[in-house]
Structures are given as structure tokens and as C-alpha cells.
Amino acid sequence: MRQSFPAKSAFNPDRDIPDLTGQVIIVTGANVGIGYETAKQLLKHNAKVYVGARSEEKATKAIASLKEQTGKEAVFLRLDLADLPSIKSAVEEFTQKETQLHVLFNNGGVMVPPLEQLTSQGYDLQFGTNVLGHFYFTKLLLPTLISTAAASPSKTARVINTGSFASYLRTSVDFNTVKESPARKRLGVQKLYAQSKFGNAIFSTELQRRYGDQGIVSIALNPGNIQSDLQRHLGSFAKTLMDKTILYPTPYGALTQLWAGTTDAGxxxxxxxxxxxxxxxxxxxxxxxxxxxxxxxxxxxxxxANV
Known part of the structure; x- marks a missing residue:
């Protein structure tokens, strides 16, 4: 219950985020929702922010809105987390422009889409996007993150992995359900979502175990029960009920990941x-x-291995 109805935040992003001048940051899914609010605060504190998004049209509108609100202009990075070659292309584009990456916010995701929806390579859309897509994106960016950590005063670079309270609802990954199969259909979209959010958590801890000694600080989180585009696949009754009972305004969803990704405490x-x-x-x-x-x-x- 404490995570669903938490006490007032002691962290105030306007007051507590330090000056981020010189920092290069990627936020996946930053064209909407929690990612957008995260990007807004980062821009307000002078970071160079890349908006990782599939739709250039939507990202362009978001970047224009962010500039109107902050006076700073984010950079579009074409990224489709449900398509592995797109991820590779995004990293190639980014590394042609930048030699440093101080923080990677693995924020984008999908929740309870229709069961028939799969990634371009045939994976369950939720696990393929939320876990496999972010794994591959992070893997390809690790050399840049590690070299940035070595050159930074703190000797660190951060990877912030947005999970959910649903991360607590599964305790393992069933590999029989991550591609189309009878087992996947039996599991259903709600449990597949929880499995993907558990996947975010276990990936985050293993990333820390493998690369912590090279300066990587990998943190997973529950952003809270938040009003966002993530609920677009829910029925109208369920969405209205949640809006009125347990969901907080979207800016609240950025608080925990901004704290983890920008402060000394993180x-x-x-x-x-x-x-x-x-x-x-x-x-x-x-x-x-x-x-x-x-x-x-x-x-x-x-x-x-063969993308």
C-alpha cells in the first residue's frame, strides 16, 4: 500500500536536481507520459537530451512542446524498441553524433496490448519491447557508457530501468512464453506484462553485477501508479476507474527516476x-x-547475436 499511496516526496526536482550542463542523456519513450516529464526536467537543468521514439511526427511535436516549456531543444533519436535492427541503427546514429552518454533512462514500454501483437522479430510485444529491446539498446551503448564513466568526476554512468509495481508479481521468466506459443496465450496479457516488468528488474541487477566495477550504476524502479499513455490498451471503464482511484498525475511518475538518475544519492x-x-x-x-x-x-x- 505504501507504494500505491506513498507519502509526500522529499525530493523536489526543481530544487534538488543539480546543474546538468555538459551531460548527455537518452530517455526512451520521451515523446509522451513519464518519459516526457523526465525529459522536461532534464532540459530545465541544462542536459542535452535525446528523445528516443518510434514516430518522428510525435517526437517532433513533443520536442516543440518541450522547447516551449523549457527554452531548450531536445534531439530526436529514431528508435523502435520492438524492432532489433532499428535499435542497432539508433545506436549507430547516436554514436556518430556523441562520444559520451552520462545517463540512459530505459523508460519506454508497452502495457497489456492485444495478445496477437508481436514485435517485428516475433517476440511477445511486452517482453520484446520492455526487456529485449532495452537490453539490446543498453548492450550496444555500453562501450560509450563505460568510457563516459571513466572520464567523469564521479567515475560513473547510470542506467535507469523503469519497472513497475508489477515487478513484484512474478518471480521468474518463463522462456516458453516470450514467443508465440500456447503457453503464452495461457499466461495472458496481464501476467505477460508482469513478467516483462520483472524482466526489467532482473536485467537491472545483472547489469550492475557484470559492469558495476566499470562504473555502471544500474537502478530499477517503480515510478508509481501514474496517468499516462501506457493505459491506452485498457478498456474505458477500467481506465476511468483507475484515473479516479489510484492514479497520480503524470509528473509524479518522473520523480523517482529523476532522483535515481541525477542526484548524488542515486x-x-x-x-x-x-x-x-x-x-x-x-x-x-x-x-x-x-x-x-x-x-x-x-x-x-x-x-x-546475429542482428
């Missing part, structure tokens, strides 16, 4: 799970299971 949170609003929370059961984390990582590596 530097000590590698491998942890943080919760609303901007505080350390319990680690989802199973996400620190090293044997299973290794199996998940190995599976993810195998899926992108």
Missing part, C-alpha cells in the same frame, strides 16, 4: 530497486537470483 543505488516517491524499496523476489539472472542474460544475448 550514485549509491546500483543494483537496488527504488519506489515512489524517490526512496529505496524492497527488491522484487527472484530478481537477485544469480543463477536465473545469468540464464535470462544468456537468453537475451542469444536473441541479438
Amino acid at each position: 550514485l549509491s543505488l546500483g543494483g537496488k530497486f527504488v519506489v515512489p516517491w524517490a526512496r529505496l524499496g524492497p527488491t522484487p523476489a527472484g530478481s537477485d537470483d544469480q543463477a536465473h539472472a545469468k540464464a535470462v542474460w544468456t537468453w537475451l544475448e542469444e536473441q541479438v
Whole structure:
């Protein structure tokens, strides 16, 4: 209940985010919702922000709106997390423009889409986008993140992985359900969503385990129950009920990941799970299971080996 109805945040982004001049940051899914609010605060504090998004039209409108609100202009990065070659192209585009990446916000995602929807390579859309897509994006950006960490005063670079309260609702990944199969259909979209959010958590802890000694600070989080575009696949009755009972305005959703991604406190949170609003929370059961984390990582590596 504390995560669904948290106490007032002690973290105030206007007051507590430091000057980010010189920092290069990517926010996936930054054209809408929590990602948009995250990008807005980063721009207000002078970061150079790349908006990772599939639709150039929507991203262009978001960038124009961000400039109107902040006076700063974000940069569009064409990125379709549901298509592995698109991810590779996005990283190639980014690394042609930048030699540093201080923070990667793996924020974008999809929730409970129609069951028949799959990624371009035939993966469950939720796991393929939320987990596999962000894994591959992060993997390709790791050399830049590691070299940035080595050159930075803090000797760190951060990867902030947006999970959910649903991260607590599964304790393992069933590899029989991540592509089209009878087992996937039996699991259903709600449990597939929870599995993908658990996947965010276990990926985050394994990333920290593997690369923490090279300066990577990997943090997973529950942003809270937030009004956003993420609920677009819910029925109108369910969405209206949630809006009136448990959902907070969209800017609240950026609080916890901004705290993790920009403050000195966040530097000590590698491998942890943080919760609303901007505080350390319990680690989802199973996400620190090293044997299973290794199996998940190995599976993810195998899926992108020949892209």
C-alpha cells in the first residue's frame, strides 16, 4: 500500500536536481507520459537530451512542446524498441553524433496490448519491447557508457530501468512464453506484462553485477501508479476507474527516476530497486537470483547475436 499511496516526496526536482550542463542523456519513450516529464526536467537543468521514439511526427511535436516549456531543444533519436535492427541503427546514429552518454533512462514500454501483437522479430510485444529491446539498446551503448564513466568526476554512468509495481508479481521468466506459443496465450496479457516488468528488474541487477566495477550504476524502479499513455490498451471503464482511484498525475511518475538518475544519492543505488516517491524499496523476489539472472542474460544475448 505504501507504494500505491506513498507519502509526500522529499525530493523536489526543481530544487534538488543539480546543474546538468555538459551531460548527455537518452530517455526512451520521451515523446509522451513519464518519459516526457523526465525529459522536461532534464532540459530545465541544462542536459542535452535525446528523445528516443518510434514516430518522428510525435517526437517532433513533443520536442516543440518541450522547447516551449523549457527554452531548450531536445534531439530526436529514431528508435523502435520492438524492432532489433532499428535499435542497432539508433545506436549507430547516436554514436556518430556523441562520444559520451552520462545517463540512459530505459523508460519506454508497452502495457497489456492485444495478445496477437508481436514485435517485428516475433517476440511477445511486452517482453520484446520492455526487456529485449532495452537490453539490446543498453548492450550496444555500453562501450560509450563505460568510457563516459571513466572520464567523469564521479567515475560513473547510470542506467535507469523503469519497472513497475508489477515487478513484484512474478518471480521468474518463463522462456516458453516470450514467443508465440500456447503457453503464452495461457499466461495472458496481464501476467505477460508482469513478467516483462520483472524482466526489467532482473536485467537491472545483472547489469550492475557484470559492469558495476566499470562504473555502471544500474537502478530499477517503480515510478508509481501514474496517468499516462501506457493505459491506452485498457478498456474505458477500467481506465476511468483507475484515473479516479489510484492514479497520480503524470509528473509524479518522473520523480523517482529523476532522483535515481541525477542526484548524488542515486550514485549509491546500483543494483537496488527504488519506489515512489524517490526512496529505496524492497527488491522484487527472484530478481537477485544469480543463477536465473545469468540464464535470462544468456537468453537475451542469444536473441541479438546475429542482428
